[in-house]
Each structure stands twice: as structure tokens, then as C-alpha cells.
Amino acid sequence: MSTNAFPLAKDDLIKSYRTMRTIREFEERVHVEFAKGDIPGFVHLYAGEEACATGIIMHLSDIDRIASTHRGHGHCIAKGVDVGAMMAEIYGKATGSCRGKGGSMHIADLAKGMMGANGILGAGAPLICGAALAAKRRGDRGVGITFFGDGASNQGTVLESMNLAAIWNLPAIFVVENNGYAESTSIDYAVAVDSYVDRAAGFGMPGVTVDGTDFFAVYEAAGEMIRRARAGGGPALLECRMIRFFGHFEGDAQTYKAKGENEHNRATRDCLKLFAARVSEAGVLSQAEMESIDREVLGLIEEAVVTAKSAPLPAAKDLLTDVYVSY
Amino acid sequence: MARNISFKQAISEALDLEMRRDPNVIILGEDIVGGAGSPGERDAWGGVLGVTKGLYAKYGDRLLDTPLSESAYIGAAIGAACCGLRPVAELMFLDFMGVCFDQIFNQAAKFKYMFGGKAQTPIVIRAMVGAGFRAAAQHSQMLTPIFTHIPGLKVVCPSNGYDAKGLLIQSIRDNDPVMFCEHKALYGFENDVPQESYTIPLGEANVVRDGEHVTIVTYGLTVHRSLQAAEALARDGIEAEVIDLRSLSPIDWDTVIDSVERTGRLVVVDEANPRCSIATDVAAYVAANAFSALKAAPRLVTAPHTPVPFSPTLEDLYIPSGEKIAAAASQTLKPALAA
Numbered sequence: 001m002s003t004n005a006f007p008l009a010k011d012d013l014i015k016s017y018r019t020m021r022t023i024r025e026f027e028e029r030v031h032v033e034f035a036k037g038d039i040p041g042f043v044h045l046y047a048g049e050e051a052c053a054t055g056i057i058m059h060l061s062d063i064d065r066i067a068s069t070h071r072g073h074g075h076c077i078a079k080g081v082d083v084g085a086m087m088a089e090i091y092g093k094a095t096g097s098c099r100g101k102g103g104s105m106h107i108a109d110l111a112k113g114m115m116g117a118n119g120i121l122g123a124g125a126p127l128i129c130g131a132a133l134a135a136k137r138r139g140d141r142g143v144g145i146t147f148f149g150d151g152a153s154n155q156g157t158v159l160e161s162m163n164l165a166a167i168w169n170l171p172a173i174f175v176v177e178n179n180g181y182a183e184s185t186s187i188d189y190a191v192a193v194d195s196y197v198d199r200a201a202g203f204g205m206p207g208v209t210v211d212g213t214d215f216f217a218v219y220e221a222a223g224e225m226i227r228r229a230r231a232g233g234g235p236a237l238l239e240c241r242m243i244r245f246f247g248h249f250e251g252d253a254q255t256y257k258a259k260g261e262n263e264h265n266r267a268t269r270d271c272l273k274l275f276a277a278r279v280s281e282a283g284v285l286s287q288a289e290m291e292s293i294d295r296e297v298l299g300l301i302e303e304a305v306v307t308a309k310s311a312p313l314p315a316a317k318d319l320l321t322d323v324y325v326s327y
Numbered sequence: 328m329a330r331n332i333s334f335k336q337a338i339s340e341a342l343d344l345e346m347r348r349d350p351n352v353i354i355l356g357e358d359i360v361g362g363a364g365s366p367g368e369r370d371a372w373g374g375v376l377g378v379t380k381g382l383y384a385k386y387g388d389r390l391l392d393t394p395l396s397e398s399a400y401i402g403a404a405i406g407a408a409c410c411g412l413r414p415v416a417e418l419m420f421l422d423f424m425g426v427c428f429d430q431i432f433n434q435a436a437k438f439k440y441m442f443g444g445k446a447q448t449p450i451v452i453r454a455m456v457g458a459g460f461r462a463a464a465q466h467s468q469m470l471t472p473i474f475t476h477i478p479g480l481k482v483v484c485p486s487n488g489y490d491a492k493g494l495l496i497q498s499i500r501d502n503d504p505v506m507f508c509e510h511k512a513l514y515g516f517e518n519d520v521p522q523e524s525y526t527i528p529l530g531e532a533n534v535v536r537d538g539e540h541v542t543i544v545t546y547g548l549t550v551h552r553s554l555q556a557a558e559a560l561a562r563d564g565i566e567a568e569v570i571d572l573r574s575l576s577p578i579d580w581d582t583v584i585d586s587v588e589r590t591g592r593l594v595v596v597d598e599a600n601p602r603c604s605i606a607t608d609v610a611a612y613v614a615a616n617a618f619s620a621l622k623a624a625p626r627l628v629t630a631p632h633t634p635v636p637f638s639p640t641l642e643d644l645y646i647p648s649g650e651k652i653a654a655a656a657s658q659t660l661k662p663a664l665a666a
Contacts, residue, residue, distance in 0.1 A: 321444065
């Protein structure tokens, strides 16, 4: 085996691949199960975008906080939220991450630094400023990272938060997950600037655009920003240009996409295939090693679905609990 | 030791005592120190009405002046509360909820429930409420009912400095999000307030006047107007019991029901607009839970279904007056056929 030329040790490469594969299989399976009609509510899938969540969150530990979006499964898995509990939550079961009270759009695990997927676009940006403020006050070198789409990038909350993070010099990173579509509306229509780097400049913070399907590009750019933020260098913006394999939500007919767009993207811009090709060509991870991870992950997801389906539903009394700490 | 101090000083003391007691308490808001980055003096304002004046000298960067970005800093306070701090955010005027409401009602209020009980958000949002300042439609509203409607939020609205100090200290120590509503016309009101720290539980009403003929339920500024009405009624031999709710969520139904069961008559006074208000809420609860005790239909004295007007002539008509409250109480005592 050749020398590892990557900025990650082999163990971390394996962890990164496993995380991305887990997100992919989780989403592909939810897609299938949702179509069967067993999963209630709204579901927004992250498949195709795995390199972004993983490349960034690989730099984080539990003291670092992230705020996610309505498309939050990938961020949750990368941040270490239990996959079985996530699946149970999506099925609305009592054993879910949120005891069945949150669902796909609200999975959270504060102990893991995961401050919640969020049904309100752009709502995580102010929250993460608070997390970054708390980290700064404690002096624990923790960072706060908020993910938002190109759609939510137009929310006042995001723009206000970028200003606030800049004037308070907060260890906060603003990640634009630019998949080109705000629901069905193209970024070409809805965003007035050509580059988010210009928006970052408008708030006096560095901004970098990377190919969000390239795990290593995301990893390196995010690492630089996170190191800078931990050292007191303040906030930054990272734009990841990426691909959403599925629709905005499950059930979206995606007629706004070009003909063959999804198939083309899956064939040429699949971040997992790109990662696998890079590491196997470099001889750092073999196809066999990755296939073994794939089998492991498939087993994990299968177990998560089987367990979730047979898990108990919330009890009627749960309707009224956990509104307040005390009342 | 109790001294006669203002409502404003009582709030300032509560903040001072809690900041001294708990290093996780921080205060943030617009101009709460004042003069940030400006060439003149620091601590120039201490909030628009000077409530936080002087705290900066003691606690320094635990007071954070914010840009005029309510969504960002209210949201940041909520995020910080989820991460171990105990922020007191000042929204200045509650009317400004319009530009940050999502962070309050979709984020702070929902985290505990939506995350299956695993989150807590110990934040206090202080804001001025109420009319009487000639501040017109966007700086004068009594928006307490909107927050009371939201599960997950607690809502407090004291009528005097003694209550304000004890309730604010309790609110800061509380582990749920609390909307702490301060009536701007009360800042100068003085009463006896102990120097030391003390707490008043949320959800405990205060019977501020005993009476056997009619129950007047209210909160905030209109507690004082209700007491004036009660004095006027007493001259006619009518003894009104006046209940200051103090906190609207949780609310002390037991004290209200106990009183109505004794008097058989209810007047609810609310400076909020009449529809879906504290007044309708209390009247409905009493009707549903103490109907047999009622000797007359409950009377509601509220602001009209209008924005708050500017002209003093009109604004004075807008806020429930002692005369209107007394008239409503008298109505409940008239024989049913004559009513």
C-alpha cells in the first residue's frame, strides 16, 4: 500500500467514508420506505450532499455545535446522532431521538452538539451565534456551524447573523449548501449575487466556494475556517456547490429539473463515487475495504428500519409531557 | 430591609443580584449599555429608559450591546441558553416581536417538546408593554395574549416593583423561556421593596384587595385602575375583590375560581385588544368551571379593537379607565331584569 497523501489518517478516511455511506443508505432506504406509505409527514432527503456535512463535521467534537436545516438527516448522522433512534423518530416512534415528537424535520441531540434540524429556513443562524457566544465565553475553543441552503441564504436571519457574528468576532461558520434549487426555484432567479464570496465580503468575513461533491475540497476549506475560528479569528462563510439527488421533498415530481439531470448527476457527480475513486487510486483504501463498510452499513440501516417499524408508538399521555421544565 | 423604590430600580436590582449570583447570566439588547463604539461615554444609556444603567461598570462584557437586529440577537440569546448560559435579552418594546417572533415561538418555545424533552432554554426576554406614553400604534401595545397562547412560553406582567423584583429573579432562575413584560407607565411607580434577593413563584396571583360583592381580575397597569375603581365602588357600599394575576402563563386559576365562588360576579380588565385576550380567556374559564356560582354575566373591560392611537385625547380613551371598570362592576350587581 502506498503512502497516504491525504490530509486525513487512514482511520479518518474510513470514518469519513462510513459516514457518507451511512447517510446515503439511510436516505435511499427512507426514500423507498416513504413510498410504501409507512412514514408520516414531510421528508427531505440529503442524498448527493454527503460530502458537505461529512467534510465539515469531521473537524468537530461534541463541544462544537451545529444547527441544521429541514434537510437534516446528513448533518445528524455526521454529528454522531444514533441512526436507529433517527429512523425510529422518522417513523414517529416512542424510541425516536425526540420520542416521536419532532419527526424528520426536528431531529436533535444536544449532548452531541446537534442543536436540531429546523423546519424554519434560516432559523439556525441566530441560534449558532448564541452557541458560538457561549463557547467564546467559556473559552473552550468550541465553534458553532450553521448549515442553510441557497434558498435560506436570502433570509434576514442569516444576513443579520452574519453581521452579528462579524461584529462580535464569534467562532461561527456559515455554510451555504448550494444545491441550485430553493424548493423548485433556481438560484439564478432568487439570489442577486453570482458568488456567495461577495456576500461574505459584504459582512467583512472571508468566504470560500468549493465543489461540494469533492469531500477533500470541503474538508480542507472547512478545516482552515474552523482552525481560524477556534484561534479567535472570527466567522467565515463556506459555499458548497452540490447536488440534490432527490426532490425538495419526497413526492416532489421534480418537473423543474432538466430532463436526465438526476441520472447525469448520479453518474458523474456522486460524491461517494468520487471519494472512492480518489482513495482507491491512491491505494489508501481498497475497493474491498469499502465494500466491507458498505455491507456493514446496509446491515445497520436494515436493522434500524426493522427495529423502528416494530418499536412502540408514543403513549397517549406523551401528548402532554415535556412542554415545560416546570409549570 | 425594605425601602420605597421605583419599579425601574426594582428591576435593575433583580438583574444586579442575579448577575452577581450566577456568572452564566448575561444581558444583551439594543443600547442596554449604550454608546458602544461611539466617541462619547460608555454606559451612556443603560437601556432606552435606563433600567440597566450602572451594570456595565460591575459586569463588563457580560452586558452586550447589539446591533438593531432583533432576530439575530434574540435568536443568539436562545442559542446561548441551549448551551449553558442564562441570557436576559431586552427586546425594548414588545411591539418589536414582529421582527423576531420566529425565534421566540418556533424556536425557544418548541425545543423542549419537539426534541422529546432533551432541551431546555432558560432565557428571559424583557420588553416594555402598554399604552399611555403617547408612543402611538407600534410602541404601545399590550401583546401579552399572543405569547400566552403559545405552549412552551411563560408570560409575566407585574404591576409593582416588589412583584417585579421577585418575579424577575424567579424568571431568570426558571429553566423555561419567560416573556417578562414591563408596563412602561409603571417605571416610576414606587412601593416597598426589600433590598435582599427573594423570589415570587410564577403562576401565583395576588389578591390585592379583599371584597365580597364582585371579583375584578387584571394585571399590569390596570391593577392600579382597578383599585381606583374599587375605592369608588366602596363609597357606594360595593366591596370589590381585586386579583392581580402577575403571571399569565402559568395562570393561577384557583385564586380566580375561589374568589368568583364567593362573590358570584366577575369583571376582567385587560389592556389588550378584546378578541382572544386575557379577558376572554379568564371569562371563558370561569364560565366553564364556575358557571353555577355566577349571579350575573361576566363583564370584560378591555382596549377597543383598534390600534393604539397617538393623540392623548384618544389614547386616554383607549386604556381601560377606573370609571369604566367601576361601571362594569356595578352592572354585574344590577338585578338581571334591569341589566
